[in-house]
Amino acid sequence: MAGFMTVFGIWLGFFLTMAIYSFLYKDNPFYKVAEQIFIGLSAGYWFVYTIYNILIPNLFNKLAEAPSKHYLLIIPGILGLLMLTQLTPKSAWLSRYPISLMIGTTAGIGMVRYLSSDVIKQATATMINPFVAGDFWSTIGNLMLVTGTLTGIVYFFFSKKHEGVFGGVAKTGVYFLMISFGAAFGYTAMARISLLIGRVMFLKDIWFVNLTELIAKLFT
Amino acid sequence: MKRRIPLLITFFVGILVILSEFIPHKPFGLLTSGLEDWFMIIAGFAIILGNLNLLKMNAIKIKHKQENWQYYVVAVSSFAIMILAGFLWGTKDQAGLLGQGEAVATFIGSKPFDWLFNNAYEHLAATMFSILAFFIASAAYRSFVGRSPESYLLLIAAILVMLGNTGFGSIFSHISAFIMKYPNTGGQRAIIICAGLGVIGSSLRIITGIERSYLGGE
Known part of the structure; x- marks a missing residue:
């Protein structure tokens, strides 16, 4: 049975891959079904992942094993449940309490850590002696x-109009930003193409090999 | 009550986190790590909220038989199958309600949750993202038409970086590496520094209660 399920898995992968690629021709029912399967499976995957890897080890297990030590975890537990009140419009305002705690934590952490990592460290890394002896x-x-x-x-810096010398400097900045965006675009395009190559390799090395094996079995 | 208490919570928590960065003594360090744990738990519930909201929206569409409602049945069914597989027999590292699911794992080769992940989800995710290669190509064709020095720079940098990642010769890989190391880093660094300053400004506005759009209407 395990062997059958392996072959079935390969064919399922093949059909789902082709269903998604059928969108390149035009929108069609096969694509729509595959798209909805993807949405459903993704949501289901993250639901199960969240329960097993976040809530059980960090909340339920701690409360069950040593409630006297971790009793304060009841607070985020209750706040988490309040988050679910978003599902009913009448009680949705209750979700403001957990949201405000999350926003406050994010803002506090963001303010200090971004100052350190994204401003000070980046500025420090730029303050270099650009001249390297013997290396043009x-x-x-x-x-x-x-x-x-x-x-x-x-x-x-938008508080001053971009004109004159300031405008010229800003224009030079735009050129560097454009190079940066172009490089980012090139990298993204190559990443997508490598995924495409991965799909073609699956079709060629796994599905097609399986197909030829099946045909060989049928005719021998 | 509906707005003032959340604003006070944001202010209090934000200030506490900032203070704890400057006061490395008890109880500030403990408070911050505790808050980060709380954050993770609430974020977990937020993910569940997102999933339940998706289920709710799909259920409404099916109930009112909106256009193409049949496809939403597929989404809800896939969601239910994945959850059932995960909770009944568990995942690779976790036991489910019916135990480790060894019998079913022997029967189909792996646990149902992992089987679905490997044979359906992974294929769908990889294909969905790989299809963007085609759309990126068509978008590039339209946007890379050189109209100004800026667009020429974007075009040339993208082409050189792409060629540098192929087997077209080492000269392109050297040029690509140079672009990535120097002018690209310069541009990225400007963005990171300015975005960092923006985050600091936004955080201050949130903590002091000037920015309160996260509370919604009413």
Whole structure:
């Protein structure tokens, strides 16, 4: 039976893959079914994952094993349940309490940690001596890095009109941002293409091999 | 009551977290780690809320027999099957309500939840994201038409980075590495620093109660 289920799994994967790719021709019922299966399975997966990996170990197990030690966890438990009041419009305002706690925590953590990691550390990393003795390209690169960072920051300063020298500096910043966006686009495109290659490899190395084996069995 | 208490909670919690970063003594460190644990638990419930909301919206569409309602039955069924498989027989590392599910795992090769994940979910996720390669290509064709120096820069950087990730020769991989290491880092760093400053400003507005859109209407 395990062997049958393995083959069935390969064919299920094949049909779901082809159903999704059928959208390249036009929207059709096969694509819609595969899309809804994807939505349902994703939601189900995250539901089960959340219960097993977040709520059971961090809340239910702790409360069950040592309630006197972890009694304060009742508070996030209750706040979590209040979050579910969003499902009924009349009591939805109760969800503001857990949301406010989450927003407050995120804002507090964000303020201090972003200041440290995204502002101070990035600024520190930019304060370098760009000139590398005997290495022309590293020097050029470092100059580009420092210029790109500074002019990019100038571009994001909207309290002064972008004209004159300031406008020229901001324009240089735009050029660096465009290179950055182009590089990001190129990387994203390559990541998607590598996924596409993965799908083609599945069809060629797993499904097609299975198909030829089945045909061989049928005719021998 | 409906707005003031949530605003006070946000203010109190936000200030507490900020203070704890500067006062590395008890009880501040413990309070912050406790708050982070609470955050994780509430976020877990938020994920469940999202799932239940999806179920509710689909159920409404099916109940009122809205256009294409049959497809929503498929979504609800897939959701139910995945949950049942997960809770009855558990996952690879977790036991379910019916135990470890060894008998069913021997029967089909792996636990039903893992079987569905490996043979349906993974294929669907990979294909869904890989299909974007085609749309990215068509979007690139439309957006990469060089109209200005900026769009030429975007076009050239993207092409060089893409070629650098293929087997077209080491010269492209060197150029791609240079672009990624220097001008790209410069641009990204400007974005990160400015976004960081934006986060700090937004956080201050939230903690002090100036920004309160997260409370919704009413």
